Amino acid sequence: MIKNNKIILIIEILSAPLGRLLISFMFLMSGLNKAGNYSNTSGWMESMGVSSSILPLVILLEIIGALAIIVGWKTKIAAFLLAGFCFVSALIFHSDFSNQVEMIMFMKNIAIAGGFLFLVANGAGNYSLDNRKG
Numbered sequence: 035m036i037k038n039n040k041i042i043l044i045i046e047i048l049s050a051p052l053g054r055l056l057i058s059f060m061f062l063m064s065g066l067n068k069a070g071n072y073s074n075t076s077g078w079m080e081s082m083g084v085s086s087s088i089l090p091l092v093i094l095l096e097i098i099g100a101l102a103i104i105v106g107w108k109t110k111i112a113a114f115l116l117a118g119f120c121f122v123s124a125l126i127f128h129s130d131f132s133n134q135v136e137m138i139m140f141m142k143n144i145a146i147a148g149g150f151l152f153l154v155a156n157g158a159g160n161y162s163l164d165n166r167k168g
Contacts, residue, residue, distance in 0.1 A: 050159025065096030106162020113153035120147035
């Protein structure tokens with residue numbers, strides 16, 4: 035029984051930092067990819083009817099927001115901004131429900147927004163800069 039309690043304790047301790055990493059990593063990679071392929075991303079945004087003038091803000095939000103959540107710094111603010119980003123991008127880029135792939139992408143964005151809203155409500159949890167003992 036003691037061994038099971040230790041396993042449960044380890045899972046509880048690691049779930050918050052691992053969860054923050056898993057929910058944020060794709061935004062970090064996406065932001066870096068957008069920065070590395072700026073002209074292609076800019077053209078794609080314009081083809082979707084979105085001004086590419088906001089691309090620098092998108093890149094900053096994805097990279098800085100993801101890093102903030104990964105380390106647990108200003109987590110509630112970063113999570114709120116990324117939840118909004120997920121929701122807005124779902125509506126703009128994935129609202130063609132006649133296309134099953136687009137519908138799945140829409141639902142993925144909404145689900146991720148929900149995960150970020152859990153961070154807004156509950157904070158960063160264990161091993162975060164927000165919860166460091168000072």
